[in-house]
Amino acid sequence: MASISSTLLLLNSRSDSPLRLHNFSSFSSRSENRNLGSITSPGRRRDGAMEATSAVEGVVTEAMKLIQSTSPTWKSAVAKNVLIFVLGSPLLVTGLSGSGIAAAFLLGTLTWRAYGSSGFLLVAAYFVLGTAATKVKMTEKEAQGVAEKKKGRRGPRSVIGSSAAGCVCAFLSIYQVGGPAFSQLFRLGFVSSFCTKVSDTVSSEIGKAYGKTTYLATTFKIVPRGTEGAMSIEGTLAGLLASLFLASIGCFLGQITPPEAAVCVLASQIANFGESIIGASFQDKEGFQWLNNDVVNVINISLGSIVAILMQQFILQNWVK
Incomplete structure (x- = not known):
């Protein structure tokens, strides 16, 4: 090593010395x-x-x-999402397709711009819970023909269908539609939409995996697992707990208050029951071919947001001081 170092020093001294030019005369x-x-x-x-x-x-x-930067801007939102999506790519590819990741990146950027890191963490928690529930007993669900396609990896339509109401609330918050008075209402609608969706996903996936008996929402007749509009006790309880967990995260992160967290949980269950009725009554029926899962998802989460906002205005505002 000493000889290599002395050789390198010698080469450096020769290359840097101007006196060596006379050799080329x-x-x-x-x-x-x-x-x-x-x-x-x-x-x-x-x-x-x-x-x-x-x-x-x-x-x-x-x-x-x-x-x-502390105050979210479009530039900072993009920069932070690039960093997070690069670091989190091993997890993202388990639950999203390539185009689904692109759609999720847009959702993450919008969420960070509207609600900062706390809003982003709420959506990330929703994604982790939903993906984990989808993977439960995947082999058995595939054998029964009730599993999500592509091993549960969601595409852009599924991402949009699951976040449309939240995106609307985020846009309204960013551009301060209605002024400060409506700001917390839109935030509440945002949290409630994801509580509704995580409850729907978990109840469906856990119900298909562990549900012993499934009932049709409209008639309460026993139907096979995976039937549109079907419900199970096991799935319903799992969905309720998932909604409660996500609402608690939203409360812990400062997105909503404890009474608003309770509103989100209740609104999510009302919306999911309404979605089950819609699925049992209209989905896959003649004349309603356009009513696919993505459209039903948009209706479901929109209902969850609207019910939460109405409950806040007509119950919390008047009864809870």
């Missing part, structure tokens, strides 16, 4: 110019590399400023 001027050019070009390359490095450092510094 016997060469022609053309050769001298060529050699001078070869001596100066590494310096030029080093200057170019230094400029490129400085430019990269400037970009990284600006990105870090955006990531560390």
Whole structure:
């Protein structure tokens, strides 16, 4: 190692010393110019590399400023989502397709811009809970023909169908529609929409995995697992707990108050029961071919948001001081 170091030092001292130029005095001027050019070009390359490095450092510094900024902006929301999605890609690919990840990135950016890190964490918690429930007894559900397609990996239509109401609430919050008086209402609607959806997903997946008896929502007749509009005691309880858990996270993160968390849980159960009735009455029926799962999801989460807002206005505002 000592000999390698001394050799490198010797090479450096030779390359940096201008006294070595006299060794080329016997060469022609053309050769001298060529050699001078070869001596100066590494310096030029080093200057170019230094400029490129400085430019990269400037970009990284600006990105870090955006990531560390406290007030959410569109730029900071994009920067933070890029970082999070890169780091979380191993988890994302288990629950989303490539185009689904792109749609989720747009949702994450919008959520961060509207509600900051707390809103983003709420949506992330919804995603983790929903994905975990979908994976439960996947092999058995596939054998019975009731499992989600593509091993439960959701595409962009599913992402949009699950978040449409939340996106609307986020947009209304960003542009302060209705002024400050409506700000908390939109936030409540946002949280309630995801409480509704996680309750729907968990109740459906756990019901298909563990439900012993499933009943049709409209007639309460016993029907096979996986039937549109079917409900089970096991699935309903699991969905209730999932909604309660997500509402508690929203309360802990400061998105909603404890009374509003209770409203979100109750609204989610009302909305899910309404969705079961819609599924049993109209889905897959003649004349309602357009009423697919994605459309029903939009109706479901929209109902969850609206019911929560109405309950806040007509119950909490008047009864809870």
